[in-house]
Amino acid sequence: MKKLLVVLAAIILTPSNLMAQDSEPVRLVIQQNGQALVTEQRTLTLPKGPGQIVLPNLPASLEAQTLQVHSKTSPKSLEIQDFALDAELLSPSTLLRRHVGKQVTLILPDGKTRDGRIQKEATVLSTDETPLFLMDGRVYSGPVESISYPELPENLGPKPRLTLNLVNSGPARQALELCYLAQEIGWSMDYVLTMNKAGSSALLSGWATLSNRSGRDFKNARVELLAGEPRTERAMPIRAFAAKAALMADSANMQSEELFEYHLYRLPKPISLSDQQSRQTQLFESATIPVTRKLLGRASALPSGREADPTKENLDVLLSFRNTAALGLGAPMPKGTLRAFQVDGESRHFLGAAPLDRTAVGSLAELRLGQAFDLSVERVVTDYEKTGKNSYRAAWELRITNAKKQSQQIVLQEQIPGKWKVESASGKWNKVSANVLEFVVDVPPSPEGKPLVLTYSFNTEL
Known part of the structure; x- marks a missing residue:
């Protein structure tokens, strides 16, 4: 069938029992899981005694089972008997x-x-x-x-409508507060880390992106961003959208405060967030912080018994910094995505992106940006035997090459299961955890590709 063109001669969208109302500013507490707590106030003219009113302009993603309504003007004189939500949309x-x-x-x-x-x-x-x-x-x-x-069916409109059945023994003009959860309203965090040419320090900034696909515009809303992992039993929203728009908001430094076991960030100014719109605002002022780079290799030390040829091990490039006021930060950092760049004169280069977990004050943030190009490790099994029912012996030769002009420090973590003991090692090692043997190696430049050779052997009982 060809696309249907709906032709309506006349549509009356305002029902006879809809009372005059004034909309007040809305408060949004937005979570990172795409859910928001909406608190809004509407001033209405209510009928005396039993009656009903209709509240239009609700989000299409409203979770009806979370709705709470009460009078701010005269709570004891207004009884909400029940309500009906017409969720089917035109x-x-x-x-x-x-x-x-x-x-x-x-x-x-x-x-x-x-x-x-x-x-x-x-x-x-x-x-x-x-x-x-x-x-x-x-x-x-x-x-x-x-x-x-010929007509528009009853209770069918472009947005959900809420009908309240009530008994009012108080004044006709009252302010009602509505509080409910809505899906398709969320926020995400993005960090930009720009390192100097030496890689010793970096400028870090954090931006929050708010998105609204709820089916409703929010004008001059007071917005708070909740960082944490509240557990939720999510119902299916009435409707979901996929389109996006982007708009930059006024940036300002925001302070966080504790809320239960989470953190809350209040935006300093009311903002308007239209349906199908994304809006970005700076959550942290930029800070110059010291950063540390580490080249890390992780491998299983217990051979499979099928290693016939040498295997290549790539080294991860890890970047780390500590979240402290003394180093320029000192505020709880929500989880998000960090993108790293490096400045070289007038040029800027992208180094990689990595997820940043929520980082409390005083904690260390460590991110894997990519893999090293000029350093590699070739792993060779030189001995492997089963020495008992659940015991084994193995020996490795690690051939490390460095194509750079300067010496490079790398960290190799050999993962050994069971109760293990090192028999011999050509370099200094540490037992950093129950199943990890670690070498910290300074690798000089490799002339003509000649590697630095590190050997070790161990026995283990599983």
């Missing part, structure tokens, strides 16, 4: 489904001329897969140019 498919068994007008090709059209009265029989119509006493499932509907 669309061509829902409009057609609501007219099953009812008559509509079809605009069809006349079959005689290229641009000719005819109108036919028809009854909607089914909307599963290809719609079926009863027309001129026969079932029709052919092409339809458009459908004209």
